[in-house]
Amino acid sequence: MKLSRIPQQVIPLTIIFALAIVALVAARQMLVPESFGKYGHYRADAVEEVASHDISYAGIQVCNDCHDDIVEVKQESYHRGLSCEVCHGPANNHAEAPDEYTPGAPRGRGYCPLCHGYNPSRPVGFPQILPKMHNPGKACMTCHNPHAPTLPHAPEECSACHREIASTKMVSHHTTVDCRTCHTVPKDHWSDPRAVHAEKPTDRSTCGQCHATGADSPKIIPRIDIETHGGRYLCWDCHYPHHPEATL
Numbered sequence: 001m002k003l004s005r006i007p008q009q010v011i012p013l014t015i016i017f018a019l020a021i022v023a024l025v026a027a028r029q030m031l032v033p034e035s036f037g038k039y040g041h042y043r044a045d046a047v048e049e050v051a052s053h054d055i056s057y058a059g060i061q062v063c064n065d066c067h068d069d070i071v072e073v074k075q076e077s078y079h080r081g082l083s084c085e086v087c088h089g090p091a092n093n094h095a096e097a098p099d100e101y102t103p104g105a106p107r108g109r110g111y112c113p114l115c116h117g118y119n120p121s122r123p124v125g126f127p128q129i130l131p132k133m134h135n136p137g138k139a140c141m142t143c144h145n146p147h148a149p150t151l152p153h154a155p156e157e158c159s160a161c162h163r164e165i166a167s168t169k170m171v172s173h174h175t176t177v178d179c180r181t182c183h184t185v186p187k188d189h190w191s192d193p194r195a196v197h198a199e200k201p202t203d204r205s206t207c208g209q210c211h212a213t214g215a216d217s218p219k220i221i222p223r224i225d226i227e228t229h230g231g232r233y234l235c236w237d238c239h240y241p242h243h244p245e246a247t248l
Helices: 010-031 045-051 060-066 068-074 084-088 092-096 163-170 205-211
Strands: 243-246
Touching: 060 068, 060 084, 060 092
Parallel strands: none
Antiparallel strands: none
């Protein structure tokens, strides 16, 4: 093929492509460490560099070897899967010389809320608090043993675990309605909420206790014909029970 028949744009593109290849090869020679690829797709010298760092963490097994009394308590609690150094910090120095180094122990109110401060993304039933409202001024350890942090008594309010629902309900017309008016709450739910669940209504009769025509409730409460209102739909298909203004 004659050079004159080659499209004009091909020649500069070929030159640019060739220069890019040359630059890539040169960069690889200049910038890629010599040990790269020795053991795999990474810099082999990094292994020795990491190994040369001072050891900071002892590991949970080392803690368990000396503190078996605490281990026995912790293994029966909700904190059984939590490593000691999550709360106490690096403890290798303590493990090597226990008389010279003592690991820290958080005793104020700032540490526990990292896990137990209210966060709506956490699972339902996970203990959550509003630090400014929950026993203000008192250290968490006043009531809770960190190694066995089960509540000293079952929570007296549903909001202890269901904070998001409680906050929503607080600004609705249902703010004065006790949760147990609509939910059947087994006794064991208060002490083991993950295993024993509260029961939810399954038909219109629960809402009808207050809202059906002829219900024995204050006259200010909206009334409906519970048999015909909404057709075949259940009440909560149109009304969110914790903030029950009509949504459709």
